[in-house]
Amino acid sequence: MPGENLSRDEAHERAALLSVDGYEVALDLRSAVGESTEAVRTFRSVTTIRFRRTGEGDTTFADLVAPSVTSVTLNGRELDPAVVFDGARITLDGLADENVLVVDAQCAYSRTGEGLHRFVDPEDGEVYLYTQYEPADARRVYANFEQPDLKAPYRFEVTAPDAWTVWSNGAGERGADGVWRFAETAPISTYITCVVAGPYHYVTDTYRRGDVEIPLGAMCRKGLAKHFDADDVFLVTKQGFDFFHDNFDYPYPFGKYDQAFVPEYNLGAMENPGMVTFTEEYIYRGKVTRAAYERRANTILHEMAHMWFGDLVTMVWWDDLWLKESFADFMGSFSLAEATRFTDSWVTFANNRKAWAYRADQLPSTHPVTADIRDLEDAKLNFDGITYAKGASVLKQLVAYAGRDAFLEGARRYFKRHAYG
Template sequence: MSTANLTREDTARRKTEIDVLGYRVELDLRDAAPATATDAGATTFPTRTTVEFAARTDRTWLDFLGARVDAVTVNGLDVPVRYDGARIELTGLGSVNVVTVEARGTYSRSGEGMHRFTDPVDGATYLYTQYEPADVRRVFACFEQPDLKAPFTFVVEAPESWQVLSNQRVAHRRGDRVTFEPTLPISTYITAVVAGPYHRVESDWRRGDLVVPLGIYCRASLAPHLDAEEIVEITRQGMDFYAEHFDYPYPFGKYDQVFVPEYNLGAMENPGCVTFTEAYIFRGASTEEQHQRRANTVLHEMAHMWFGDLVTMAWWDDLWLKESFADYMGALVGAEATRFDDAWVAFANRRKAWAYLQDQLPTTHPIVADIGDLEAAKLNFDGITYAKGASVLKQLVAYVGREAFFTGARRYFRAHEFGNTTLADLLAVLEESSGRDLTEWSRRWLETSGVSTLSWDGTAIVQTDPRPHRIAVGRYEPDAAGRLVRVERLELDLVEERTPVDIAPAAVVLLNDDDLTYAKVRLDESSLRTVEEALDRIVDPLARGLVWSALWNATRDAELDVDRYLSVARRHAPAETSNVLLTSVLGNAAFAIAHYLPVEQRPAAWQAWLDTVWNEVQRAAPRSDAQLSWARALAAASAFDGRYADGIRALLEPPKGHERTGRLEELAVELVHPDPDLRWALWTALVATGNADADDLDRELADDDTGSGRTAYLRALTSAPDPDVKATVWARIHRAGTQDDEAQTDGTLSNDQLDAVVSGFTAGGRADLTGPYAGAYFVSLRQVWERRSIELARRFVVGLFPDSESTDDADAWLTDNGDAPAALRRLVLEQRDHLARALRARARSDRPR
């Protein structure tokens, strides 16, 4: 195993041998910006680390992934540089040591380490760091593991006109040199540096004598689109909730939130300097669902200031100790402290769908996972760790009681502040606060994998993979107006495979009503027939969302015909009033047609779906959330079927000098024209079906020559149904992120750009164009993995996995590559399972009726 892939055993041993006392990190970023329009700028930057630590050994190592190490000093003496590309060996140590490493770090285009982006709008250069789980070592030498916490003092040299941010406030700034105050003891992976001519909006949050400065940042060219007022409002509401419920003052001084380009994540909880994807800055029209999703992320990251930053897991096995809690708190605070009182609807329908999907893969794992090394940790930021963990925490709160839960959390923060914990530490405080023994609960919920399925057979509730559940059962009947409302609610415990229950017949019997537990639900046949006719008449959005979820899970499991699901979607999605639910249904319907139907049935299904979508775009109120959601669905579906190409072009290019007397022209003015992201999606659909070309895209790019516009242009251009285009794209994808790519005059592909060309290559589901590359895909997998960072390699492995009528190629690769890296095998195994699931759904749809 490469020394770059740190193991749990290695780091556990190092933890017993050293205690880190403090870091001073000096970075020189003055050459980051291009000197001229044709100059890409320096590829590396000077980095200097001075670390003081106590040792109970005479040798250890520092971690560093950079261009080179120039000098190492141990306790004032220059020593030979022993660097293997990942570890800097240190010998001759005393009881207390001061080590200085001078090196060169490499600017990143993959979103890992020190990422650099140059804005095409104004030529400005922006930098930010992203480290989780172990990319700090791409920027400075360190002891790269979460349980070696220490104070950090950052010193950054950058152009005087730039904003320079880190976890703490600026102590002093003299010209190009910025020195920050020392941090409190924190883990390496949550340190941060941000630099560039960022636009800033200032505010603060106050509680008693505590004043926390708030900063909202984005690129200067995005400043007109930054709705800072709403973000500040959500931030203050979250701070109020956490202050009241955690009874531990916000500990990290200031609270900056920075929206950064080409980000691999939704956000990262660096204390005092949280970074977010720019996708949360809406360049055009946006729905309430998008605002709810952003608010959830803001609140999720804020929860990490306590769950993750103040108290941190000892190793990545207990990643859930921060992510599950933050996911739960994001929904809870959203529902109780902000205007997004439908946060639990979004959680039940969106987040838990992710968990159900992940928990049915052959690579599923317990919430408390077995993470042996960093490659495994990188892939464990998944639906189990986040959404299943949060679902189980919701069940735990119901089990121990809300007050006991928050009492335990407050004790947890006080007992372990600035330290590291494991599962046992959390259970201890919750058992103390609740008086309950949680050993069996933990064993059944946190230390096992898999999802139960609940069904009603007329006399009993039956569950597969039995676990203890506290659930509610709702009986729904029509009221005088014909609306389906709950007329009875029964709450009970399930433990065994069969639990006899006396439930009177009803129009709809809904198991797990109110979404109390984590389990898939099946509708009985009578309830299914009712919702097929009357799903939109269920008044409560949470109940309606649970029904939509049940239908989708049954379709994915090949227990409900795909065409039956699509019929429900075509009939009831137009009446769906929750944008959260509508967005999910629109995405699921398109996915079902593209993957779960036999190839020969897809043209008719696309036609029926597009008819529905096109009609709803025109029927919906201009600029409404519904119209925007349907318009996005139109773009997605039209990449597979060009029947509405003329209408889409009329939306994009309304006749000049027209009078707004026709609905089509009205749409062009009211919806499509102001929204560049939607326009690019529609152009991409036209290109994918051969109804637009490079000249069309060039004209669009002239109107939107921005970072997002250029990436969207690349996606659209590579979507062309042309064998020569696909061949060129395939070759470029294989260069991306390699040394060969670095040498290309057209520049490297960044993480976002690689996503764009992968998406373009597979656009429209044209197996006749992409199928010939299936063999080459499997032949190249190991080389791709070896030559790229895991972030870029994952995009290749997942995005280009062939969609075929058999799993034979994947099976053969897995058989022949038993010695491949475990993280690579996991990705291939998961993609193989997704294909097998699709084949089962196709087989059900293809059976004689």
């Protein structure tokens, strides 16, 4: 049995067999609060996937990592979860040309940063939730086809405690029945879908330029609100949008732009379209150096660059993780130097980012910039200084060689030609 791993060959075969028309995901998160006597605290996840068979064959599998599955229905036919679900995959036999899969499961809250992470604030006892999926942890929250090339639109709805607010990739609101419903997304990959829920402190602003208007939001847990300098976050965000709109000639494609600074985060940030998540270490509790503000600004712009390169256009498989991250790493410094107060960002890049790459290159774990990613386990090992900073150094050389105008024109043409692909 493959367990929770997924190979490149399996992903290629599945992409050749089917295409996904859309997801409807309903989560009930009310179990996140209150006492629990369960060894593993769980929430209900009901997923409806509409997909078509586009290749030869009538058997495939969906991905789900969950403690239990209540029911599985394929095209109105009840499947026995004890037979088709092995803890990580749901076997699907007898596919039709058009298919509807409904999976009702009990999924587990995370305490390790993968899937739906649940944090209890030790200061006031408030509970905060957020998701983190890269490279393949959306399957810990809802059933799906967990590979980046099977893009689809999503509709999320979330039932949450009354005192909470919920955010996702699209704009949302709470209905009269108490359920939060979110606008359907553009076609995106599973790993960049997102849900953030809890009594977060939330600040809003708006980016306006010509006919473009983007609602902005920034949030943190209530206990950090007194330290949260949202004005500077919004300043850098607006400067970034100015830069990317000027140079990419493709308006930001995902509606709103929320940025959540969340606790116990395993990484610096994640480029979920419309709902970017950051480590709350970027909320400074006291006086810090200019370098600290520059680092935060670089991360904000790195994630914003992904809205185009990574989210609008996406790698087929994790072999090209390096190009997605190298592009954003390069663009973080490039946009900082040209659009913000941090005009010496290329000096910082040389001193910090390239030094990170040099260190990684001297270790036994060094690898080519373009790595051979055979499966998800390989992908998890590839988030390093070579994938990010050495690759960004290569792109910096390319820009110096080919010229800034040619490089940006190449990006502009690529976005238009491959949008949502």
